[in-house]
Amino acid sequence: MSQPGGPSRPSFSLSALIRLVRWPWRVVRRDPGQSVDVQPVDPERLNRDKLRVQARVVRDALKGDVAAAGPEDRPAKDDAELVYLYRPGHALAQAERLDDVMAFFERRGEEFDGRPERVDEPGPGLVLLRLPRRRDEGDDVLATLAELDEALGRPEGKDQPPIVSPDHLVYVTPAKGGLCPATEPEVPKTRRPWPPQAPAGEEPKPAERVRVAVVDTGLWADAVGSAMTPWLESDDIFADPADVEHVNPAAIHPYAGHGTFVAGVISCLAPDTRVEVEGLLTHGGAIYESAIIAQLNDALNDDDHPQLISISAGTHTRGGWPLLSFALLAAAHRLAERDDILVVAAAGNDASDQPFWPAAFSWAVGVGSVDPDGTVSDFSNVGEDWVKVYARGRDLVNAFPRGTYICHEPPNAGQVRHFDGLARWSGTSFSTPVVTGLIAARMRATGEDARTAWTKVLGDGTSATDPRGGAITIVGPLT
Known part of the structure; x- marks a missing residue:
């Protein structure tokens, strides 16, 4: 499932991005001896400028072969108003x-x-x-x-x-005012993963391992077998050579490590699971709808097909209608009827109640995010008729490339962050592998098929009523 041409990094000028997000700041001074905070004057303008920057990353990665649709399915005059991207x-x-x-x-x-x-x-x-x-x-x-x-x-x-x-662009789950996870990666305060690493138990035979495909940005191979991330074992984590993510440690590119982080969350919750990371979202975290569907079709036609497909990506669409390519794929492979294949997909991070695809399909498990206190995260999309389940997506800690990352989004544009193999990250991108990992762990423990295991995981969840999400079910650990 490698993308033609192999993984690539977006080329862009950091100085140009920083100029793009120049901003009227209000300086808040504390008592003498304390640090100085810089806070944005207008949060709405912050979201708009953030979206412009992130759209620019995608445009540069795809060499400008991108168009933006605004409200009412009309061409967007400004990337700050885009609803979806297309070819x-x-x-x-x-x-x-x-x-x-x-x-x-x-x-x-x-x-x-x-x-x-x-x-x-x-x-x-x-x-x-x-x-x-x-x-x-x-x-x-x-x-x-x-x-x-x-x-x-x-x-x-x-x-x-x-x-x-349209041939929509599918991209790593967008944030409010952006096409990205809810936050840029942050330096963690701990060297332990969250969710915590579960006990491995008795190692299953190779033929009994649950097979998971992570459709994402690829695998940063140095994380596998590292002393910093021992839960990513070489016997469990795989990627074709074309799906290996190449990272410059002196300048970690945007969206680097996204797929590795997702794989790490699954491995923490479901040890000894065979996780194959597919490097499809390599152009600024995006891919054309037609390209991703071709790769998924190949995977589903394989006799050794994945039992769980974890997709921390998606898009809003023209008219809010289902993605045509995914609808036809599901019909051809009977995804609504089969028990041996289950798609788990992120509900998106733009604080919307509008369907986000493929998570909104009835045959998919659409996953929203809650905070450690169980309230729906302010960035998470919601929808009682299409977000099936929620899991913690705030401040997860897992594998990330070693090196230097320079923030490109306001309000942190230009800030330098140094990583040593772990990051703290937030978004439905990361609540999604929590659910995938819980399902995989139950499949291994009980021998149940994917859909039965999902039904049992959902049934073991906690019911709650949220001001934004309405009646919701939360699964997995919170603290």
């Missing part, structure tokens, strides 16, 4: 409706500079098209898709995908 000049279509799509362009030929070009079939029942430019509005994919909706019909239910869709 310009392209669209995804249901293969069984492709003739209808082509007929639309035949009827409206005078409005377009040519006809759609069939580029690829990245997943079952899915076609990637290169769209012709509009003669009146240029490369406006969203306007073209809106007209196709009118001609071919919109989805009739919230679980129904559209006939045509």
Whole structure:
């Protein structure tokens, strides 16, 4: 499941990023001898500037081949208002409706500079098209898709995908005002992981190991077998050579270590689990929808397929409709019916109640975040009809590359942080592997299939009522 071209790091100018987030600060002075705090004047402006910076990381990593949609599915005039990102000049279509799509362009030929070009079939029942430019509005994919909706019909239910869709970018779960985890990595105050490392118990036979795929940024291989992170054992943690993440210790790049951190959380909760880290989200923490679905389809077609797929990534979508590629993949592989494969996905971190995909699919386990006191984290997305479960996602501690990291997001842009193999991090990115680890541990202990184990884990959870989340269920340790 390696991405064509292998892992890459976004290239960007730190000084340019810092200039981008110049900010009116209010200095708060304490008593003599105490440190000086610098606090932002306007939190809303902070979120907007943060989003601009993070979108720039993705744009640079994909060499500008990115478009942003704002409210009401219109092109965003400013990255600060983006709702989702997509691939310009392209669209995804249901293969069984492709003739209808082509007929639309035949009827409206005078409005377009040519006809759609069939580029690829990245997943079952899915076609990637290169769209012709509009003669009146240029490369406006969203306007073209809106007209196709009118001609071919919109989805009739919230679980129904559209006939045509943008090639969305799926990215590591976005924060409020950003396309990233809820925080940049922080230096931990402890050398112990959180959640704590569970006792290993009797080692299972290789054929009995629970198989987990972590779809993320890749594996920082130095963490495996390290004295700092002994729970990442060489017999348990795997990655293809193309999925190994290369990190410059003098300048750790944005999103580095994300997949390794996630794998570490699973390994702490479910020792002796076979965890394979897939390096798909290597371009600024993002990947085209068409590319990730091709890799997932290959994995699901493997006889030795993963039993659990942990995805700490996703996106909002055009119209709020389900991701077309994932809907077709789920139908082809019967993910709603099977007991031997379960997808666990992050609910996202932009404090929204709008569906975040793929977590919002009925066949997926959508995971939100709570704080150590059991309240829903201020960054976590919520939704009683699609966030299935919550686990602690605030201030987890696990594996992270050694070296120097320079913050690129306000209000900490330019701050230098030094890491020695561990980090403290927050987000639904990290509550997700807590749930994955709990399911894997139960599968190992009981021999239950993935869906049965998930049902039992959920049943053992704690019910609560939260001001934002409503009626929620919390699983796993909190303190």
